[in-house]
Amino acid sequence: MSDTGLVLKDVYRVFPGDITAVSDVNLEIENGEYIVFLGPSGCGKTTTLRLIGGHDDPSSGTITIDGELLNGVSPAQRPVTTVFQHYALFPHKSVLQNVEFGLKMQGMDKTAREQQATAAIELVGLSAMMHRKPRELSGGQQQRVALARVLVTRPKAILLDEPLGDLDRLLQMKMRVELRGLQRELGITFIHVTHNQEEALSMADRIVVMGDAIIQQVGTPTELARHPRNEFVAKFMGDNNVLHGTIESASGGNVVINTPHGKVEVPGSGTAGEKGSMAIRASAVNISTDAVPAVNGVRVRLDFVEYLGDSIKLHLDFNGEPFLAKVDEERFGEVQAYEGKEVTATWSVEDGHLLEQ
Ligand SMILES: Nc1ncnc2c1ncn2[C@@H]1O[C@H](COP(=O)(O)OP(=O)(O)OP(=O)(O)O)[C@@H](O)[C@H]1O
Ligand SMILES: [Mg+2]
Incomplete structure (x- = not known):
């Protein structure tokens, strides 16, 4: 087990009524990584984040950061901080007052807290707007204030639950770039929760795919897109056709599976x-x-x-079951396909891959 970074070991959270929200979570996050927890509604993402942030306690298992046990430590005492949705900024306070508020509550004197707050505001690039109120800032700038407010506490990791959830699509795209850029500059671990695949793929160093309270797979965006481990990940990451059958033979590093879609050959x-x-x-x-x-x-x-703009997604029907293909415009034109027409869908052996049962 690593003694640096954030480590979750055998973590469970079972709520009264025998509701297992988080089961058997084992995860090592390196310092400075941008990690995205991705999964459908109710799979345990927020619960896991709350356990890391100290807003809830695991039923069993340990959470450590740089070897230091976090179990039982209050949120304020942990070197990890949560950025809450809607940023919860004080509307009548200036950027500076918002950022220094936490330090004031800790009893820090005016000079010291102003100095630290100013430094955090500079880090997020808002020095010129220090005396504005939140309503005089754009959505992106407000999020930067929320981050600055967290940064003054000098956390080792920042936790964000659906930080882009409510924003319109254009702003979302912009904020993805902003947030990612800021994380790179700061070099601090970010743990970001979302149920949006595209957001996860575009932002994460590594994605933790959760489903049914467990970690289904951890990997880089490329690994998950190209090598989903099981059917859950293959389907959740989108645009995969999953075929089931019985193995007919195995030789030369490939297996042949008999499926209702005919024989398929796949490496493995x-x-x-x-x-x-x-x-x-x-x-x-x-x-x-x-x-x-x-x-x-x-x-x-x-x-x-x-x-789709850069490609064409074809929704195909195989004996009443959906089958997907994505082709470029040129290919689509060559086939002269129209809705209702029968075509042949093929793929190379090396592009398919075997899933865990
Ligand atoms: N305090 C609680 N008491 C009982 N059950 C809870 C509690 N909090 C969460 N749960 C249950 O635990 C499961 C996981 O919830 P969680 O909030 O972690 O999901 P999520 O992945 O964040 O989902 P969403 O994408 O909808 O936010 C759900 O089935 C939820 O109903
Ligand atoms: Mg949630």
């Missing part, structure tokens, strides 16, 4: 007769008017076409 190993599942990314699926090949190909009907 397995035992004939056992269950096998594989995932194939929509963007790795090609469409053509060719005959269906013996492996890795299905005849599908084009249900509808979704224009």
Whole structure:
């Protein structure tokens, strides 16, 4: 176990009524990482964040930062701080007063707290607006004030629960870049909770995918997009087709699985007769008017076409089941497909991958 960074070991949180919100969480976060907890509603993201921030206690397990045990330590005494949603800024106080408020409560004298607050405001690039009220700032600037207010406490990690949740899409995009840039400048660990895949993929050094109270997978955005470990991650990360069947044979580093979608060949190993599942990314699926090949190909009907700007998502139908492909405009034009037309969807062996059962 690492003695630097934030470490969650065998962490559980069971609420009265036998509600297991967080189960068997083991996670090591290095100092300075941008970590995103991603998962559907109710999977335990906020609960995990509250356990780290000290707003709730684990039923069992330990949480340490740089080797120091956090269990039982109050939020104010922890070297990790939560930025609450809506930033909770005082509307009638200036930026400076907002930022120094916590230090004032701690009883720090005026000169010292002004000095520290000014330094934090400078860090987030708001020195020129120090005497403005929150309403005289943009949404992005308000978030910077909220961060400055947390930074004066010199935390080792900053926790953010759905920080971009309520913002309109354009502002969200802008804030992603801002927040990420600020984290890089500060070099502090950020733990950011969201249920938005795109947000996670665009911001995280590593994503922790949660589902059903457990960690389903931890990985870089690329790892998760290319190598989802199981069906949950493959489907939740989006645009994956998951096929199930029985392993027919295994040789030369590949397995052949018999599925209702025909035979599929995929890199990996397995035992004939056992269950096998594989995932194939929509963007790795090609469409053509060719005959269906013996492996890795299905005849599908084009249900509808979704224009994404830089690519085209094809919602296909295989015997009543959805199948997805993402192609570029050129390819789409070549096939001359129209909604209702039958086409052949194929993919390469190396683009598919085996999932854990
Ligand atoms: N104080 C509580 N008492 C009982 N059950 C709780 C309590 N807090 C959370 N839960 C339950 O624990 C589970 C996880 O909740 P949590 O708030 O961590 O989910 P989440 O992943 O943050 O979801 P969302 O994306 O909707 O915010 C849910 O089933 C929730 O109903
Ligand atoms: Mg939540």
